[in-house]
Each structure stands twice: as C-alpha cells, then as structure tokens.
Amino acid sequence: MGRARKVIDMQIGNISKQKKMNRKIQEEKIKIDRDALMAGAPSWLSERAAAEYNRVVREAAAIDMLDNLDMAVLAIYADNYDRYLDAAEYLRENGQTYEGKFGPSMSPYVKIAESASNQIMKCSTKLGLATTDRLKLIVPEKESKEVNKFLKYV
CATH class of the missing domain: 1.20.5 (Single alpha-helices involved in coiled-coils or other helix-helix interfaces)
Known part of the structure; x- marks a missing residue:
C-alpha cells in the first residue's frame, strides 16, 4: 500500500x-448535508462536552470536513473528552493512588482517564481531527495505468 x-x-x-x-x-x-451537525451539540452532553463538540464543528466547518453522519462519533469524542478532563482533575488533586484496606491502591480514575483517552484517539482518527488523519480519509480511486503507446511497434 x-x-x-x-x-x-x-x-x-x-x-x-x-x-x-x-x-x-x-x-x-x-459530501452529505451538515444541517443537523450545525444545529448544536446533543442535549445529553454535559456543558463542557457540548462546548468541545461545538468547537470541533466550528473548526471543521472552515474546510467543510464533517457532516451529519459524523454526529454520533463526534458526540462520543466530546463525551470522552469531558470524562478525561474530570478524571485528570481528580488525579491532579488526589494523586494516582489511595490508601485502601490492604495498603496503597491504584485510583480507579487512572483507568477512567486511560479508557477515555483511548476513545478520544479512536474517534479523532475517524473524524480526521489531526492533519495526518484527514489525509487518510479520502478513498483513493483506482487509476488505470497508461498503455505504452510504443508496444504496437514491438
């Protein structure tokens, strides 16, 4: 390839x-319509997730990148973005471990942050949020090779 x-x-x-x-x-x-995407974030997203959703829609509009079929993936991305920030804030304030019944234990927020960041990366790849990802989204057309015009003389 x-x-x-x-x-x-x-x-x-x-x-x-x-x-x-x-x-x-x-x-x-x-390309597909963008009207539903431009109408705003789904109501079930938190305020911070909705802000991220709307930011991505606004930025992507400059290059006409996303459309209505991208709504679900974008909502999942924004929801996990919010979840990651919540977990990161908790870990920054409380640390990555806590004192459990049998001694120090790993905070469950570490796993939450890891899971959310994995989802963010998967969704951002599908949406083309990084330049390198956007270049991969265009499906190449099979281009036919030119026939050598001198073959008829051989």
Missing part, C-alpha cells in the same frame, strides 16, 4: 487538469 492520498486542494505535485477535475468530483460525491 502506497502513501495516503491527499485532498485535491492540498495536492502540490504535477497532476493533469482532467485528473484534478475527476478527483474534485469524487470528493464532492462523498
């Missing part, structure tokens, strides 16, 4: 006008 395909607007190499137009059309075909 070769390099991840770039969005046509980010392409800097030599590419014919026809290929450029074909790729632009292909990219437009995968």
Whole structure:
C-alpha cells in the first residue's frame, strides 16, 4: 500500500487538469448535508462536552470536513473528552493512588482517564481531527495505468 492520498486542494505535485477535475468530483460525491451537525451539540452532553463538540464543528466547518453522519462519533469524542478532563482533575488533586484496606491502591480514575483517552484517539482518527488523519480519509480511486503507446511497434 502506497502513501495516503491527499485532498485535491492540498495536492502540490504535477497532476493533469482532467485528473484534478475527476478527483474534485469524487470528493464532492462523498459530501452529505451538515444541517443537523450545525444545529448544536446533543442535549445529553454535559456543558463542557457540548462546548468541545461545538468547537470541533466550528473548526471543521472552515474546510467543510464533517457532516451529519459524523454526529454520533463526534458526540462520543466530546463525551470522552469531558470524562478525561474530570478524571485528570481528580488525579491532579488526589494523586494516582489511595490508601485502601490492604495498603496503597491504584485510583480507579487512572483507568477512567486511560479508557477515555483511548476513545478520544479512536474517534479523532475517524473524524480526521489531526492533519495526518484527514489525509487518510479520502478513498483513493483506482487509476488505470497508461498503455505504452510504443508496444504496437514491438
């Protein structure tokens, strides 16, 4: 498998006008409405999670990256973002261990933070929140190889 395909607007190499137009059309075909996404965060998200949800929607709108089908993954991302911050705040204030019945024990908030950060990473990859992830989201079209025009003389 070769390099991840770039969005046509980010392409800097030599590419014919026809290929450029074909790729632009292909990219437009995968776009869906954004109206529900732009309406705001789901009501079940906490205030902090809703703020993160709306921040991502606002930032992604600049490049028309997300659409209505991304709502569930974005809500899961925002919810885990809030959960991670809660756990991190608790750990910062109380430490990673507590005095249990049989001596020092690992705080359950360590596991909560770890689980939330794993979900954040999985969701952010699916949503393309990092530049490298966005470049992987474009599905490459099989390009046919040009036939050698000199083969007929062999």
